[in-house]
Amino acid sequence: MVEGLPFLMWRKQLRLLLGSAPSRSLPNFRPSISSSAITQRFTDPSPWQKLRQELGFSLGLAFRAMSSSALLRLNDLQDSPGRKHKKRRKGRGIGSGRGKTAGRGHKGQKARGTMKFGFEGGQTPLRRLLPKRGFKNPFGLTFQPVDLGKIAELINAGKIDSGELISMKTLKDTAAIGKQINDGVKLIGRGAEHIQWPIHLEVSRVTVGAKAAVEAAGGSVRKVYYNKLGLRALLKPEWFEKKGRLLPRAARPPPKQRDKVDSIGRLPAPTKPIPFLPKEQDPLESQ
Incomplete structure (x- = not known):
């Protein structure tokens, strides 16, 4: 019907x-x-x-x-003019069609963004498949070594005055040690037989043989503590003067290093040695 x-x-x-057919009323x-x-x-x-x-x-x-010639056909359906924005996806994980992750986005389109370094698509990355070798102590200290034979050679050459205090700055200025000094200088006993006169030194660490050789000649070795900033102020005081800054105060050693040093380092670089005090009058205890 x-x-x-x-x-x-x-x-x-x-x-x-x-239009050419006669117009008749339909039944x-x-x-x-x-x-x-x-x-x-x-x-x-x-x-x-x-x-x-x-x-x-x-x-x-x-x-x-x-x-x-119908007025309305399904294959001619279109959006209204101006409707060109894509529908925003919600509840589809990271990005949700906003292009925040790598890979494929909404409707197969390539999304904008980058993956984090080392990401391999979800599989076990290569850095975890390879075995580990060795161990690096994050709390380890690196000291620049210097032997007594080198110091004796510089004294004989007249570059170091044996009557003055031999500090780490003196060793650096006379090229007894290299320029790369990380945590200080360590004195070793190689060439100890060349030390025939008393000398006084201030270093970060000293071996038992080197300390015995210096004390046998009538000298002394003091283990002093400098932190990173204090070591820079000791070795390069001109840097602070160039920047218009004052030299920092000497820092106290941390608890794990208090038994490994004799006193706190002095700033600016000292030129005269200080005598060792009894244990009850240790500078570390008085400061």
Whole structure:
């Protein structure tokens, strides 16, 4: 049964296509429920057959022509003008279509962003597959070694005055040690037989043999503590003067190094030795 607004639209389209055909009123397709109408249904031609006879061409061709020029077709549906933004995805993990992670984003598009260094797509990275070798102590200290034979050679050459205090700055200025001094200087006993006169030194560490050789000649060795900033102020005081800064105060040693040093380092670089005091008058205890 064809009725209502769809039927009117169909009739209007049909009339537009058949502009040359005579305009006739279409029959009423509302079926009657009377018995005479039912018997007449099988005897008289149907309304569609009458319409086909009046129009003079195939009904299938008419439907095909109407579908090609319909007002609304599914394959012509489009968004309103200006609607070009993609729908924002929510609840889809990191990024959610905003391009914050690497890989593929919404609808297969390549997302913007980078992966963190060492990421290999979720598998075990190579840095974890390779075995570890060795151990580096984060609390270890690195000292620049200097032997007594080198000091004796510089004294004989007149570059070091044996009557003055030999500090780490003196050793650096006379090229007894290198320029790369990390945590201080360590005195070793190589060439101890060349020390025939008393000398006084201030270093960070000293071996047992070197200390015994210096004390046997009438000299002394004091183990002093300097932190990183204090060591720079000792070796390069001109840097602070260039920057217009004052020299820092000497730092106290940490608890784990108190038993390994004799006193706190002095700033600026000292030129005279200080005598050793009894244990109860140790400078570390008094400061």
